[in-house]
Amino acid sequence: MVKTNIKTPKSFKAKSFTDARAAVDMVAQIYEANTAFLREQFQSYGRGEIKAGQRVSANYPYVRIATETASRADTRLSYGFVPRPGVYETTLTCPDIFDSYYMEQFSQLLRNHDVPIENGVSHAPIPIHFALGTNFHLEGDLTPDQIEDLPDIFNVPDLDVMDDEIANYTYVVGDNEAHPLSLFTAARADLSLQRLKHYTGTSAQHFQNYVIFTNYQFYIDQFVTMCQEIMASTSDEKLKAENSIYSAFVEPGDKVTLNENIETDESTEGAFSLNRMPQMPAYHLKIPGGQGITMVNIGVGPSNAKTITDHIAVLRPHAWLMLGHCAGLRNSQKLGDYVLAHGYLREDHILDEDIPPSIPIPALAEVQVALEQAVAQVTGDSGYELKKVMRTGTVATTDDRNWELKASIQQNRRLSQSRAIAMDMESGTIAANGFRFRVPYGTLLCVSDKPLHGQLKLPGMADTFYRERVDQHLKIGLLTMTLLRDLKPDKLHSRKLRSFNEVAFQ
Numbered sequence: 151m152v153k154t155n156i157k158t159p160k161s162f163k164a165k166s167f168t169d170a171r172a173a174v175d176m177v178a179q180i181y182e183a184n185t186a187f188l189r190e191q192f193q194s195y196g197r198g199e200i201k202a203g204q205r206v207s208a209n210y211p212y213v214r215i216a217t218e219t220a221s222r223a224d225t226r227l228s229y230g231f232v233p234r235p236g237v238y239e240t241t242l243t244c245p246d247i248f249d250s251y252y253m254e255q256f257s258q259l260l261r262n263h264d265v266p267i268e269n270g271v272s273h274a275p276i277p278i279h280f281a282l283g284t285n286f287h288l289e290g291d292l293t294p295d296q297i298e299d300l301p302d303i304f305n306v307p308d309l310d311v312m313d314d315e316i317a318n319y320t321y322v323v324g325d326n327e328a329h330p331l332s333l334f335t336a337a338r339a340d341l342s343l344q345r346l347k348h349y350t351g352t353s354a355q356h357f358q359n360y361v362i363f364t365n366y367q368f369y370i371d372q373f374v375t376m377c378q379e380i381m382a383s384t385s386d387e388k389l390k391a392e393n394s395i396y397s398a399f400v401e402p403g404d405k406v407t408l409n410e411n412i413e414t415d416e417s418t419e420g421a422f423s424l425n426r427m428p429q430m431p432a433y434h435l436k437i438p439g440g441q442g443i444t445m446v447n448i449g450v451g452p453s454n455a456k457t458i459t460d461h462i463a464v465l466r467p468h469a470w471l472m473l474g475h476c477a478g479l480r481n482s483q484k485l486g487d488y489v490l491a492h493g494y495l496r497e498d499h500i501l502d503e504d505i506p507p508s509i510p511i512p513a514l515a516e517v518q519v520a521l522e523q524a525v526a527q528v529t530g531d532s533g534y535e536l537k538k539v540m541r542t543g544t545v546a547t548t549d550d551r552n553w554e555l556k557a558s559i560q561q562n563r564r565l566s567q568s569r570a571i572a573m574d575m576e577s578g579t580i581a582a583n584g585f586r587f588r589v590p591y592g593t594l595l596c597v598s599d600k601p602l603h604g605q606l607k608l609p610g611m612a613d614t615f616y617r618e619r620v621d622q623h624l625k626i627g628l629l630t631m632t633l634l635r636d637l638k639p640d641k642l643h644s645r646k647l648r649s650f651n652e653v654a655f656q
Contacts, residue, residue, distance in 0.1 A: 159187035164270030170256035178245040184208035188281035210241040210336040212272035222262035228645040229656035230258025239328035241336035278304035280340035332655035342461035350432035351402030358442040360631040361470040383410035400434040452498035455579035463587035476572040478597035488540040491593035494578040495546040495568040517592035520633040543571035547578030
C-alpha cells in the first residue's frame with residue numbers, strides 16, 4: 151500500500167474582525183496564497199516532479215459569525231442578518247471579483263449584530279481547475295497519463311458540494327454543522343465563473359450589476375452601435391458629460407474599447423481570440439464599481455434562459471430584465487405594442503423540480519414602476535394614453551416553439567383561464583430563476599405577431615417590425631436600468647424575494 155504524502159500551503163490562523171475592510175483583505179490573502187500554491191504545484195506536476203503517492207491540497211477561506219441573538223440594527227433591509235441565534239458560515243472565492251460584494255455583506259453583518267466576524271481557512275478544498283483560472287486548459291499542458299492521474303494528486307470538482315440546495319431551500323444542516331451564510335458555496339460560484347466565459351465569451355469580472363437578456367440579435371446590434379458611440383470622443387460638452395460615467399465597452403473575446411472622453415483605470419489587456427461566437431454572447435457597458443449594464447443574447451428557449459441565469463446569479467446582480475418579442479394574445483393589441491408582465495403562466499417546465507409551477511412568482515413593485523416610467527418617458531405617452539401602447543398582465547411561457555400548431559381547444563382553455571395577454575419562451579424562466587436566486591427581475595416584451603388572430607411572424611412583416619421597434623424598446627430597457635440604479639441596492643432588493651429563514655448574504 152502506497153503511503154500518501156499530503157503537501158499543503160502555509161497555514162493561516164483564524165482571526166476575528168470588527169472592520170469589514172480588514173476582514174476582506176484577510177480573505178484575499180488566504181485565497182491568493184492558496185491558489186498561488188496550487189498553481190506552483192501544478193507546474194511541478196507538469197514537469198514530472200510530483201509522483202504517485204503524493205497529494206497536493208489547499209482550501210478556500212471562510213467567514214463565520216456566531217450570535218446569541220437574532221435582533222438586528224435595521225429591520226428594513228431584506229439581507230445582512232441571520233434569522234436566529236447560532237453559528238453561520240460560508241466559503242469564499244475570487245475576492246478580486248467579489249471584493250465590493252463581500253465588503254457590503256460583512257459590513258451589514260457587523261452593523262446588524264454587533265459581534266465580530268471570523269475569517270480563516272475552511273475544510274473545503276479548492277479544485278485545481280478553479281485555482282488555474284478560466285484561461286488554462288489542462289489537456290494542452292499534460293500528457294494523457296497525467297490527466298488520468300490528476301484526481302489522485304489534486305482535488306477536482308465535486309458535484310456533491312456544488313448543488314443549489316441552499317437556494318432551493320432543500321439543504322439540511324447536519325449535527326454540529328454551521329448554518330449557511332450565503333446561497334452559494336465557493337466551489338459552486340467558481341463553477342459558474344468558469345461556465346460564464348464558456349457560454350458568453352467574456353470573463354466574469356466584466357459583468358455589471360444590471361443585466362438585460364434578449365432573444366434577438368437585433369437588440370445586440372443596436373446596443374453595440376450605441377456603446378461604440380458612447381466610447382467615441384466628442385466635442386459636445388453635454389454629451390461628453392453624459393457619456394463620461396461609462397469607462398469601457400467589452401465585447402466577446404474580452405475585447406475592450408476605452409472611453410475616449412475620460413481617463414480610466416480599465417485595461418485593454420486580456421483579449422483572446424474566438425474561433426466562433428459563443429452560444430450566448432455578452433456585452434458590457436461598464437461603470438466603475440460594476441454599476442453599468444450587461445446585455446446577453448440568450449437565443450430562443452427556456453433551457454438557455456435557465457442556463458445563463460443559473461450562472462449569472464452567483465455574481466449577485468442588482469436586477470435583470472427580459473427584453474424580447476412575444477405573441478400578442480388579445481385582438482386589441484397591435485404589432486409593436488408593449489407587454490409589461492405582472493404575472494407568469496409557467497409552462498416551460500425547465501424549473502419544475504427546483505421551483506414548482508404552483509409557487510407564485512410575484513411582480514416586484516420597484517422594477518414594475520421603473521419599467522412603466524421608462525415606457526412613458528421614451529414613448530411620450532403617460533396616464534391613460536399609455537394604455538394605447540402598453541398592456542400589463544400575465545405572460546405565458548412555453549417550451550414549444552410551434553405552440554401555434556396545437557389544437558386551439560387544447561391550448562386556448564389554459565390561456566383563457568390564466569387571462570394571459572402574451573406568449574413567449576423565456577420570460578417565465580428568467581423571472582422564476584430570479585425569484586429562486588433572490589435577484590430582482592422584470593419583463594417588458596414587444597408584440598411581434600398575433601397568431602391567434604391571423605397575424606403570423608412572416609419574413610416581410612418581421613423585418614419591418616424589427617427596424618421600427620428595436621431602437622425604442624432598447625432605449626426603454628436602458629432607461630429602466632438607470633432608474634433602478636438610482637434606487638440603490640438596499641431599496642431594490644425586495645423583501646418579497648426572501649423567506650422567513652434566509653441566508654444573510656444578499
